[in-house]
Amino acid sequence: MTDGAILLQQVINGLSLGAMYALLAIGFTMVYGILELINFAHFNVFMIGSFLGLWALEALGLSGQSRVLTGLELFGALAFAFAVAMLGSGLLGVAIERIALRPLRGIPGTTGMITTIGVSYILFNIILLGAGAESKNYPNPMPRLQWNISGAVVDLREVLIWAITLALMVGLQLFVSRTRLGKAMRATAQDSEAARMMGVDVDRVIVAAFFLGSALAGAAALIFGLYYNYTSFLIGYSAGLRAFTAAVLGGIGSVPGAMVGGVIIGLIETLGGQLIAVRWTDVIIFSILVLVLVFAPTGLFGRAAPTKS
C-alpha cells in the first residue's frame, strides 16, 4: 500500500472506532448532563453488553467464523443481537440507577461517582467469575464483501457499522428534539429544579437517560465485538475511558458533541498509532482528556458554565 492508502485506511478504521466511541460517549454525556455524575459503571455496562450480544448470536447457532449469513437472515440475526444487547444493557443501566444511585440523589460531592466505581468493579467481576478470564471469539456472520477505494479497503462490516450508528444517532436526535420525554430531558439537563416545577417527572427523565445511554452502550458493545472479533471482561476500561474523553472533548452534556468527539478520538487512535506509535496513543488520548478539562472544560459544543453552585 502507498502511504496515502495507509492513511486512508486508518481514517476508515478510525471512523469505525469513532462510531463506537460516539455511541458509548452518549451514555456518559446524557447522565452527566442531567445528574452531573460521571458514571464509571457505564464502562462495564458496555462490557456486559458485548457479552449479551455474543450470547444472542450464539443462541442463533452462530459461533466463530462458522457461518456466513446473507440477506434477510443476516438482517434478522443482527437485529436480534442488537435488540438483546441494547435492551439488556438498557435495563442493566436502569437497575444500577434504581439500586445504587437513586438513594444517593441530592448528596453533594463525589459520593455518586465513587459508588459508580464500585458498581463498575462488581459488574467486571461478575463476568470474570461467571464467564472466565479468557477472551471469547466473536462470531462474524457477515459475508466477505469488500470495496477498494484508491488502495484502501472498506468491507461490508464497516459500512454496516456506520449505517447502524448513523441510524441510532438520528433516532436519538429525533427522540430528544421531537418527543415530549425528549423535551423534558433537555429541560431537566438545563435546570432540573425548574423542570420539576413545570411538572416534569425528573425521576422518569433520569431513568430514560440511563436506559437510552446504556442501550447505546449495548449497541457500541456489539459493534466492538463485530469489529474486533473478540470480547473479554477487560474491554470496558480502555474503551470506556476513550469514550469518556470523547464526551469531554465534545463538551460533556452535549449529544452532538459526543458524536463529534467520538469520531475525533477514533481518528486520533488510528492515525496517532500510525503516525507516532501505538504505545503512545494512550498518552495522547489521556493528555487530551487532561488538557481539555483544564483549559476548555466546556469542550467543543458544551454549554458555558454548566456548574450549579
Add this chain to the structure above:
Amino acid sequence: MTEQVEQKAARLTQIRAPGRWVLPSLGIAAMPRLRTLGVSLLLSIAVLFPPLINNDGDVDAAANALSFAALALGLNIVVGFAGLLDLGYAAFFAIGAYTYGALASFQLHPAWTDFWQPFAWLGLVANLNGTVHFQVSFWLMMPLAAAIAAFFGILFGAPTLRLKGDYLAIVTLGFGEIVPIVARNSPTLTNGAQGLNGVIPPQIFGYSFGISATPYYYVGLALVVFLMFASQRLKFSRVGRAWMAIREDEIAAAAMGVNRVKFKLLAFAIGAAFAGATGTLYVAKLQTATPEMFMFPVSVMLLVMIVFGGIGNVWGVVVGALILQILQSWFLQDLSRWINALGRLVDIEWLQHVQLASSIELIFGLILVFMMLYRRQGLIPASRRVAALTTEQQTALPTRGGFDNLQGLGALDERRTGPLLEIENLTVRFGGLVALRSVALSMPAHSVLAVIGPNGSGKSTLFNAVTGLIAANEGSIRFEGEEIAGRSPHVVLERGIARTFQNLRLFPNLTVLENILIGMHARLDAGAVAALARLPRTQREEREACPTPTVDGVRSPGRWPRNRSCYCSTSPPPA
C-alpha cells in the same frame, strides 16, 4: 422547598450523628490515659509480630500491608482532609519507586568519567568495570523520593486547582494513567514492562536487608507510625483546619481567609510525599518495579481502603488498609483452600477450582457501594462524637467581652481622615446580565453603612465583588487607599475586610472550636512544618487563639486543644 430543607436537615444529622455501632476505639480516644495504654499495646504487638509469627511469608504480607497503610495515609491527606478526590494517586507511588529504582540499581550504567569521582567519594556511585553503578543509600533516597514525589504532586495538582470535584478526579485519573505508560515506554530509565533489575537492598551499619521480610516490616512499621503521627499533627493544626474548611465549603473557607491555592497544593504535595517515601520502601523490598504495579486498580484499592476505614480518620484509614490487605493475603486464600477441599470431599468439580483471591475486586466493589449507601463515614468515622451539653451548659448564656484576645484586629487610627472604603465605577456582568452597573460608594472611617435594595438588586454581588469572591468586570475598589479589586478573597481578608453570609456557612463536620478558629486563620501563621514540630511558639499561638471560657469573671487557663475534645465556650448564667 420545605421538603428540600428537611432533606438537608436530615443529611446534616446523618453527618453529625455517630453510627449506632461505633467501634470502641472512639471511647478510647476520649480518655487520654486509656488511649496511651491502647496505643502502646498495639505497638508492642506490632513490634513482636515477626518473632512471634516466625514465618517469612506472613511477615512479608504484613510488610506489604504496612506499605499500603502508608499509602492510604497519604491518600487520606488529599481526599480525607482536603476533600480532593484523587483517582491517580498510584502515580506518586510509581514516581517514588522509580526514583529509588533508578538511583540504586544496575538500571542506569553510563560510562565512567572523572565527573563521577566526587559522587563516588560520597558513596553515591561506584566504578564497576568502567561503568557507573548508582548505589545511593536507601535512607537518603527515602526523603529525596518523597521530595520528588511532592514536586510532582504540585505539578499534577496545579492544573486541577480550578476544577470541581468530579472533573478533578478525572484529571488525576488521567495523570495516573499517563505515568505508568510513560514508565513502560521509557525502558532506559525503567526497563519497561520487564521491570527494574538489581535494585539494591537497604543497608544499615553494614547489615544488608537482603531478601528477608523482617527488616522491611520494621521500616514499614516505623513509616506508618511516623505518617500517622504526622497526619494527626497536621489534622489538628491551622493547616488541617484550612484543609477541612476547603473540603466542607470552599467559598466559605476563602471568605475566612484560607488561601485555597496554597493549601490545596500543600495537600497534594504532602500526600504525594507520603506515597514517594512508601514507593522507595516497596521497591527496595520487592527489588524490582514494573509499570503494572501502579495502574488504576491500585489507586482504586487505596480509595476503597480509606472509604472502608473512614475517610479523614487517621486510625480508620490504617485499619481499613490493614483489614483489606489481611483479607487479600490470608483470609481469602485460606477460604479458597477450604472450599476447594470441600469440593473434593463432595466431588463437585466447580468448587475444587474456586479462587476467591481473584475476586478481591468484587469485594472492593461491594465495599464501595455498601459504604456509600449505608455508611459513608466508614468503620471509624472522622466526625467527632456529639457531646451532649449538660443542663448547666444549656442554660449558660454566651457573654460578650469574655474574650479579650482579639489582637488580630488592629485599632483604626483615630486621626485618619478620608474614606476607608472607596468604590468607583464598579461593574459586574454575568453573561448578558448586568448585575452591577457603575456602582460608586464611599465609606468613611468609624461609620456603619447599610446597603438596601430589593431582591436581585445586586447587594450580594456587591459584597462578593468587594471581598474578591467574584471578579469585577470594571471599576476600582480601594481599601485604606489600596486597590483591592481583583485580589483573592484571602488577600482581601488579610487587608481587613471579612465577608459573612446571610445563610450561615458553618463547616458542618468541624467542631465548634474549629469553626471559631478558622476565623482566626489569617491571623495565625503556623505552616505544615510548624504543625509537625509543634514548637512552643506554635503551641502558644494556638492557645492564645482559642477562646477560653470565663467562669465568674476569672479566665480559666487556656489549653492546647486536645485532639478530639471540642468544648463550647460558655459562662454560667448571670445570677
